[in-house]
Amino acid sequence: MEQVVVVIIRRKTVCVTLPTPLAAAEEIYDHLIDQLNLALRRPGMYGGEVAFRVLIDHLLFVERQPEAWNELQRSWEEQGLWTPLGPRGAFKDVFPAQPGSYEVASVYAEFAHRRGWLKPDRVLAVEEYEALTGRVRGWAAVDRTWADVTAEFGPPSVLFGGTNPLYGKTLGYLPKDPQLPMVVFHLWNGSEPEAEPWPPQPEQPLLLAVRFGGGSFHGSLTFTPEGERRKPTLEDPCLTQ
Template identity: 60%
Template sequence: MTCETVLAAPDEMRTHLVDQLNSMLRRPGMYGDVEASMWIVVNHLLFLERRPEVWEEQKRAWSRQGGWSPTGVKGAFGSLLPGDHGHSVASVYAEFARRQGWLKPDRVLDAEAYAALRDAVRQWGRSDRVWADVTTAFGPPSVLFGGTNPFYGKTLGYVTEDPAQPMVSFHLWNGTDPGTEADWPPARTQPLLLAVRCGDGTFADSFTFTPQGRRRRPKGAEHPE
């Protein structure tokens, strides 16, 4: 006996994939290699939208900016931030998703609030901060990449109404320093802000490091600022 299967309509398939993408961005640790998972969903979405060439164009753009490596976006973070890069990688894919109309932010800053954030963040990000300092200064994020548990790293992303404007990402870390014994739970009750990332120039130049972030950059990395 043959079982008849009724396939979902294209619009239903797109809605499902967009929902999956937004879930992956917010909970990257739940999907193993989140970047590989993102490649699959992005390719399927662009196939549905009949725009498969967009993905190759985006990879070339990231490569020109220094944000792409043989291992993808995560390789570009290897010389900049320590530890697990899943939530940081998710923030880069969220920028791409935002431009495609796929990202569903929890909060969208109006033009005035976004301009104030951009004006302040470079100088503000040169001092040591923790998670609570970010949300006290700038409010809840548009997207929280990573869970709410303060014992884990995460990235806070802020977007405005204009998708052409870059996301402002705050990269937070809570882990064990190299050469020290792993401890759980971590001694810190709040993750440390290591860097703020924003801008359309080269990938490395888009980072503003806190003193804690500069101290924790991987060995052998160039240390600007």
Template identity: 50%
Template sequence: MTRSAQEMHAYLVNQVNLMLRRLGMFGGEPALWTLFDHLFFLEGDDHGVSDLHESWRERNAFTPTGAQGALRRLLPDTMRSALPSMYAEAARHRGWLDLDRTLTPDEYARLRTAIPSFVEDDRTWSEVVEAFGQPSVLFGSTNRLYEKTLAYATADTSDPMVVFHLWNGVDPGAQSSWPPKYQEPILLAIRCGTGSFADTFVFSPEGTRRRPPEDKLS
């Protein structure tokens, strides 16, 4: 029996949500392109992925190596959880993203107001959650030792998601990749907005220390 278009759409939306949360298990950015392309096609948009990438390219958020290339200009190479947060923003605007928690307008306003002072000091995963509550979406492992990205969002898609990039790992040149440097991930940057890609980031002291050289190429 052939599935209906509605059944196929619901199935693919569910796959999007699974993939975004644990992208490493599904094949990385090219797998997202394919899945998004299928959903755009079902919705009658034959150029959805190319239009999305072009909108990112105009903001310097997409390179010949994809969105991951743009992220590598600002965050350590080992930050794998950052990439799905970008595609999650696009999914949210299409109505595909399922949020685990929705912020109220007051909670969102307080979060946005707190960003400049919050990044003045280094913060841990626990401190982010203590300050702002559980995220709307967690990208990456729930294991406290691994890097991860947290996103906070309201039900209003005109409110940009606020994304916290948290890193853990070892210093360059370390003899062993385990155990990681910190007991839990530490905040590198908060990202929010739709302007020039680099300008949507604000960095913590640790994020500034670990930011790649400005002349790094993708």
């Protein structure tokens, strides 16, 4: 709102409109964090990876640590997560194509969590996190659905994507310690190549892989049988796009 100041000059009342003051640095910072959290949860509505990059760039500028982006990129390169397409290229090699950038959002969310920007819906207690990481790889040795994941491990810390079961999504489970890796469930929904594209046949998104660990990208993935079956091949036209 504009400020209106009443000034009395020689018994005359004059209204002077002053410019609206700009937001304080703390308000701008909090706003950027809120926008990043919204973009990570609904990447399709905010522009996907471009939105993540812009918001993170602004946040690092406000924190006066722009060099953190180059450090992050180097760490992703070491893990095999950074490609000419960014993290999207790494996922493109192992998951079937689907709209939304949910899997990429989970990677940026891990960085946001370490920076203290991420606002999870819940965090796992130490015992919960240890139980999850201790058995999830074996649990993913058989095919699972979205409903199976939440029934077994509870609601996620962050849901990347919407609640409509006809679309894929990614579920992230976070410990209290931001230095520990997030446990990520990558789910897909879609149609077979020869079928009508919509609606998809599965009533629930199918679990393709569980991802966690601080080592290489490929080493962090545990595929379900469905995930192994749906890995892109050299003949897949999506790989040439």
